[in-house]
Amino acid sequence: MSDSQAVLELAVRLAREAGAIQRERYETDIEIRTKSASTDLVTEVDKACEALIVDALGKERPDDAILAEEGGGSDRDGAEWRWIVDPLDGTTNYAHGYPRFCVSIGVEHNDEREVGVVYDPLLDELYSAVRGEGAFLNGRALRVSNEANFGAALLATGFAYDIRKSLEDNLNHFAHVIKQARAVRRDGSAALDLCYVAAGRLDGFWEMKLHPWDVAAGLLIVQEAGGAISNMRGGPPPRSGRETVASNRHIHAALIDLLDLA
Numbered sequence: 320m321s322d323s324q325a326v327l328e329l330a331v332r333l334a335r336e337a338g339a340i341q342r343e344r345y346e347t348d349i350e351i352r353t354k355s356a357s358t359d360l361v362t363e364v365d366k367a368c369e370a371l372i373v374d375a376l377g378k379e380r381p382d383d384a385i386l387a388e389e390g391g392g393s394d395r396d397g398a399e400w401r402w403i404v405d406p407l408d409g410t411t412n413y414a415h416g417y418p419r420f421c422v423s424i425g426v427e428h429n430d431e432r433e434v435g436v437v438y439d440p441l442l443d444e445l446y447s448a449v450r451g452e453g454a455f456l457n458g459r460a461l462r463v464s465n466e467a468n469f470g471a472a473l474l475a476t477g478f479a480y481d482i483r484k485s486l487e488d489n490l491n492h493f494a495h496v497i498k499q500a501r502a503v504r505r506d507g508s509a510a511l512d513l514c515y516v517a518a519g520r521l522d523g524f525w526e527m528k529l530h531p532w533d534v535a536a537g538l539l540i541v542q543e544a545g546g547a548i549s550n551m552r553g554g555p556p557p558r559s560g561r562e563t564v565a566s567n568r569h570i571h572a573a574l575i576d577l578l579d580l581a
């Protein structure tokens with residue numbers, strides 16, 4: 320088995336195990352706290368999922384670096400393999416019993432996106448990709464949509480937790496895009512939004528101020544499904560997630576043009 324295949328298998332196993340925790344504790348009485356803002360939540364389930372993943376990686380891949388959202392990982396420069404973990408993407412949804420959330424695990428090899436796994440435990444949908452080998456949903460090959468008409472395109476976006484105090488709030492972009500597209504969704508899980516672009520359920524997605532763990536898996540999955548990924552001006556998307564645009568390719572230029580309007 321190749322190294323990438325072994326990493327994929329482990330990522331799939333851990334995403335499923337963390338997803339099982341999310342499923343079991345969904346709509347139960349869980350502890351919820353706030354982080355950077357009163358709207359930025361973390362629950363005991365985020366922490367339990369991260370602990371499961373980080374502990375297993377520590378035992379099975381002790382030489383690998385880990386960047387995990389809730390701070391449990393041990394990130395460092397120079398590691399050949401780097402795991403980038405969002406233990407629960409869609410925490411606000413989870414806390415409210417809104418059924419849209421997932422586990423996201425992206426793995427870089429020598430600083431390049433190599434493996435991506437996103438698991439939606441309620442729908443039992445497992446998205447996966449290895450660089451150069453295509454993207455899959457529960458084993459079925461994924462392909463982005465063919466929609467080329469922006470007026471018939473369905474897009475998604477999201478808004479950062481600092482929206483109450485930042486002027487860089489994405490509302491201007493949202494206003495421009497929603498006037499031109501068929502519709503724009505805001506559904507609270509960036510990792511799933513990216514997978515939906517890969518699956519052809521959405522034609523495009525953009526968001527500002529995301530973090531590496533929101534996009535590490537999803538960007539590779541979009542790319543391997545034949546989609547386009549970029550920053551807000553059409554250049555390479557930063558690994559930080561600060562500017563993320565993904566689409567079926569056909570509507571990418573039109574989307575970038577709209578995001579470029581003030």
Ligand code: IPD
Nearest residue numbers: 407408409410477478507508509
């Ligand atoms: C959030 C979700 C949401 C996006 C936020 C993210 P979290 O991640 O992906 O869709 O709009 O910007 O921070 O906090 O639920 O892991």
Ligand code: CA
Nearest residue numbers: 405408409533
């Ligand atoms: Ca997230």
Ligand code: CA
Nearest residue numbers: 388405407408
């Ligand atoms: Ca999260």
